[in-house]
Amino acid sequence: MSAPSEKPTPGWLAALPAAWLAVFFLVPFAIMLGVSVAHRVPGGFYEPGFELASYARFLTPFFGKILLTSVALSAGAAAICVALAFPFTVILARMGRRAQTLVLVALLAVLSLSEVIIGFSLSTLLSKTAGIGNFFAWLGLIAESRAYTPSFFALMTGLCYLALPYAVLVLYPPVSRLDPELGEAARIMGASPMRAFWTVTVPMLRAPLMGAGILVFVFTLGVYLLPQVLGQPAHWTLSVHITDQAIFQSNLPFAAAMAVLLLIVSLALVGLTLLLGRDRAGAA
Amino acid sequence: MTDLSLQGLSKRFGDVAAVDDVSLEIPDGSFVCLLGPSGCGKTTLLRLLAGLETPSAGRLLVAGEDVTETPAHARRFGMVFQSLALFPHLTVAENVAYPLSIRGRPKAECRARAEELLALVQLEGMGGRRIHQLSGGQRQRVAIARGLAIAPRLFLLDEPLSALDANLREHMQVELRQLQQRLGVTTVVVTHDQKEALTMADIVIVMDQGRVQQVGPPMEVYRDPANAFVAGFIGTSNLLPCELGEGEIAVSGHRIALDPADRVKARPGAAMLSVRPEDVRIAEDGLPGRVSFVRDLGESVQVMIDHGDREITALYAPGARPEVAVGQEVGLSFAPGGRVVLPA
Numbered sequence: 001m002s003a004p005s006e007k008p009t010p011g012w013l014a015a016l017p018a019a020w021l022a023v024f025f026l027v028p029f030a031i032m033l034g035v036s037v038a039h040r041v042p043g044g045f046y047e048p049g050f051e052l053a054s055y056a057r058f059l060t061p062f063f064g065k066i067l068l069t070s071v072a073l074s075a076g077a078a079a080i081c082v083a084l085a086f087p088f089t090v091i092l093a094r095m096g097r098r099a100q101t102l103v104l105v106a107l108l109a110v111l112s113l114s115e116v117i118i119g120f121s122l123s124t125l126l127s128k129t130a131g132i133g134n135f136f137a138w139l140g141l142i143a144e145s146r147a148y149t150p151s152f153f154a155l156m157t158g159l160c161y162l163a164l165p166y167a168v169l170v171l172y173p174p175v176s177r178l179d180p181e182l183g184e185a186a187r188i189m190g191a192s193p194m195r196a197f198w199t200v201t202v203p204m205l206r207a208p209l210m211g212a213g214i215l216v217f218v219f220t221l222g223v224y225l226l227p228q229v230l231g232q233p234a235h236w237t238l239s240v241h242i243t244d245q246a247i248f249q250s251n252l253p254f255a256a257a258m259a260v261l262l263l264i265v266s267l268a269l270v271g272l273t274l275l276l277g278r279d280r281a282g283a284a
Numbered sequence: 285m286t287d288l289s290l291q292g293l294s295k296r297f298g299d300v301a302a303v304d305d306v307s308l309e310i311p312d313g314s315f316v317c318l319l320g321p322s323g324c325g326k327t328t329l330l331r332l333l334a335g336l337e338t339p340s341a342g343r344l345l346v347a348g349e350d351v352t353e354t355p356a357h358a359r360r361f362g363m364v365f366q367s368l369a370l371f372p373h374l375t376v377a378e379n380v381a382y383p384l385s386i387r388g389r390p391k392a393e394c395r396a397r398a399e400e401l402l403a404l405v406q407l408e409g410m411g412g413r414r415i416h417q418l419s420g421g422q423r424q425r426v427a428i429a430r431g432l433a434i435a436p437r438l439f440l441l442d443e444p445l446s447a448l449d450a451n452l453r454e455h456m457q458v459e460l461r462q463l464q465q466r467l468g469v470t471t472v473v474v475t476h477d478q479k480e481a482l483t484m485a486d487i488v489i490v491m492d493q494g495r496v497q498q499v500g501p502p503m504e505v506y507r508d509p510a511n512a513f514v515a516g517f518i519g520t521s522n523l524l525p526c527e528l529g530e531g532e533i534a535v536s537g538h539r540i541a542l543d544p545a546d547r548v549k550a551r552p553g554a555a556m557l558s559v560r561p562e563d564v565r566i567a568e569d570g571l572p573g574r575v576s577f578v579r580d581l582g583e584s585v586q587v588m589i590d591h592g593d594r595e596i597t598a599l600y601a602p603g604a605r606p607e608v609a610v611g612q613e614v615g616l617s618f619a620p621g622g623r624v625v626l627p628a
Contacts, residue, residue, distance in 0.1 A: 184336050185369035187356040189383035190434070196357075199386065203373045 036256035046253050054257035063241075063258075067265065070221060070237035077159040078217040082209055084160070085167035086175075090201070092168070093176040104172070107165045115162060119229035122158050123149050126230075155231035159223060163216040170212040174205055210277050214270050221266055238262050287312045288333075288438065288470060293342035295328050302328040304494035305342070310487065312347075313468045315461065317481035320491035321517065326474045327442055329491070333472060334440050335359050346437055362436030362469075366443040368427040370415045376426055377402070377411030383433040401429040404463070421452050428460065432467065439464070439471040445480065457483045478518050482506065490514050508547055512626045515558035522564060522596045528555040528625055536592060538571050545621030554628045561586070561599035563622025566606045570615030575608050589616060 039049035057063075092103055125131050126148035133145035148154055178201065186196035202209070224239035238258055246255035288310040295303040303325045310316055318326040331337040333344065335356035343352045351359055362383070370379050378385070380401050381394035389397075398411055405425035415423065424444065431439060444460070445453045461484045464471045475481055481488050482502040490497045490505060490513075498510040509515035512523055527534040528550050532541045535557060542548065550556070566587065573589035573596060585600045587608060596616060600606060608614060 179367055179369065181365045181367050181369040182371065184334075184356070185363065185365055186371075186382070186386070188334055188336070188359075188361055188363045188440075189386060189430070190357050190360070191386045192355075192357050195386060199382075200371060204371070206373070 032256045032259060035252050036260050038253045040251055040253045045250065054251075054253040055261070057254060058257060058261060063238075066236070066238050066241055067261070069235060070239065070262070071265065071269065073155070073159065073227075073235065073237060074217045074220040076156060077163055077220045078213040080156065080160050081163050081167040081216045082213045085164055085171055085212060086205075086209065089168055089171040089175045092172065093178075100176075107168055110161075110165050115223060115225045118161055119158055119226050122154060122161070123229050126151075126154050126157075149230050150232045150235075152231070152235060155227055155235050158226040158230045159220045162223065162226070163219050166219060167212040167216050170215055171205070171208055174208040178204065206277060210273060214273060218266055218270065221262065287347060288472075289345035289348075290333075291343045291345065293329070293332055293344060294340045295325075295332055295337055296340045301325075301494045303332060303339075306496055307342075308489065308496065308499065310470065310472075313470055314486040315464050315484055316470075316472045316487045316489060317485035318472060318474045318489050318491060319478060319481045319517075320476065320497075322476055324491045325494040326476075326491050328494075330440055330442055330472060330474045333438065334361060334363055359438075360434060360436060361438045361440060362431035362434065363439075364427045364431045364441040364444045366446060368423055368447075370423060370427055370430070372415050374415075375411065376407070376413050376415065376418070379415065379426055380411070380429045380433055382430060387434070397433065398429075401433055402426075404432070405429045420448055421456065424448060424456060428463070432469070435467075436469065439469045441471070441473040443474055443476070445475075446477075453480070454483075460484060482518075488518075490517060492517070509558060509624060509626065510549070512556045512558065512628075515556075515624065515626060520561055520597060522557075522559045522561065522594075524557045524559075524591075524594060524596070525628065526555050526557040526625070528552050533557060533623075533625060535571055540571075540618065540623075542623065542625075543620030546623040546625070548625045550625050550627045556626045556628050557618075558624040558626055559618045559622055561597040563619040564589075564596060564598035565617045565619060566598060566608060567615045567617050570617040573614055573616055575610050575612045575614060577610060578608065580605075589614060591616070 034048075035046065036054055037050050037052065038046040039051055040046045040054070092100055095103070127133075128145050128147035131145070131148065133142070133147065136142045137145045182200055182204070183193075183196050186200045187193065191199060221237075222239055224237070224243045227236050227240050239262070242255045242258045242262070245251045245258065288308070290306050290308040290310075293303060293306045294301060306329060318329060320326045328337060332339050335351070335354060339352065343350055345351070346359075371382065374382065377395065377398040381398040384394045384397055385391075395411075399408075402408055402411055405428055407422060407425050407429070410418070410422070415426070418426065424447075427444070428441075431441070441460075445456050448456060457480055460473075464484075473481075473484065485502055487499060488502050488505045489499050492513050498505055498514045500508075505514060506518050509518060509521070515521040516523055524535050528548070529552060532539055533555070534540070566589070571591060573591040575587060576590045576595065577586075577588040579586040579588070580602075582602065585602060585605045587598045587600065587606065589596045589598065598606075598616070
């Protein structure tokens, strides 16, 4: 990059982001780790100590099911978002410059909506009295208006609405850079447009597709408002319970322990996905 | 194998005719070069042949079968793209065997055929490598091998050698031509490099502004250009406005008698005289001019002579170098048989 006569980038430049990371990420995480093994004073707060009681409390079928719900919801949202965002981005990349800009600006505008606004808008839209049920009833599709929220469907819709723009933004650069001659070459060599898509476009974009999926997965794993607004108690995720324990039950050690476990599980799943992806790339 | 028939093939983009009413008959097994400046429609014509563009009008017949409506993937053609379009997620052997595996041939057959094709392009034992591990010339060979994998009815190449450096390009031109002769596959190559076309082609098709300007064997196109565009584009030509009369022409008032071997393609009146540099001779008298530059290239000597506002180039073998100096007033004559009188 730089000519030999030029000075190399000074190493101390890296100290700034390193300090930033330490102060705003490592230190809070260390505090959280410390809190998770602290001793809880029932009815009070917590006092320093080392015990694994909070972790032990998590190892019950009840919390196991909650963890499973969280992971399943996020994995589902990741799959749906990637499945929607990928064809969307492929079509977007084929549009004219001006149309692409308009769509991307609209997409970025969606990002400015907070989880709260999205949650309550959807819950109104899917409600019995003011929602889309009235429209279906008016069309004659259903006898009378009904509520579609709270439900699994409403929650999934909310999660996907929240995460879809991120998936598109991750996929857009690699998709728009993809050489159209690759698809044409596949077609001339005997691949129908569908097979060319599956044998060339998809494998070539495997890394960005996985990246988009992981981003949506991790992002929706931390969502704690939508499950309460749009979901039934059975859909409450670990994030909801962490909030509940930390704020309403004043059980900070247990909340911290759950947060640490959530982090470990999500890191493990992301690592597993990357490992599987690499193995297949090596075998192909 | 395949003879190719283009019948009034046209492609319009909006108001612009990229390919304008092209009709051609290309015999089986020939090596055809589509030659022209950039934007002349040669790449669009190749894409029409490939089925990557739908013609606005006209028909395309391969061995008598109308393939105008046949989608690209059902035409059984091979193609090498300008960018090569090799698949980076596949190995060299998988790239070469892609046309077979996509047709559901068994793995063993794919592997055997890939080995065979890689041997054909002198890449034995490279099948397991990744595309990014290959040099430019090796990638070129992989793309050619892949294009030939299914023994295509028609082999299309779009500026296939443009990414290579000059030495390798000349080497690959010869190699590609020898490979094509060995396999006998009808081949159409798009190029803007007239030297490349003259090296490889049985038939050169010169295009300009979407239209075919001339079709013929390379030497015929070189020796006997159909119009001033072809004369100027193929090789170097001195083009001089002239007046065509009975058995003679007048170049800026200077009369030159025509020889029976000279080719006259214009009607009497205003015309354009085309003379190759090697047919220009410097003499005591003749068409007046002034030497403006002498370029000694070792293998040949070029002498530039100003004649009015035109510059005329004369080409000599090194042994026959004329005794001239820059600024010297000289006369020019044109070798009988080397004069082509074209429509103005």
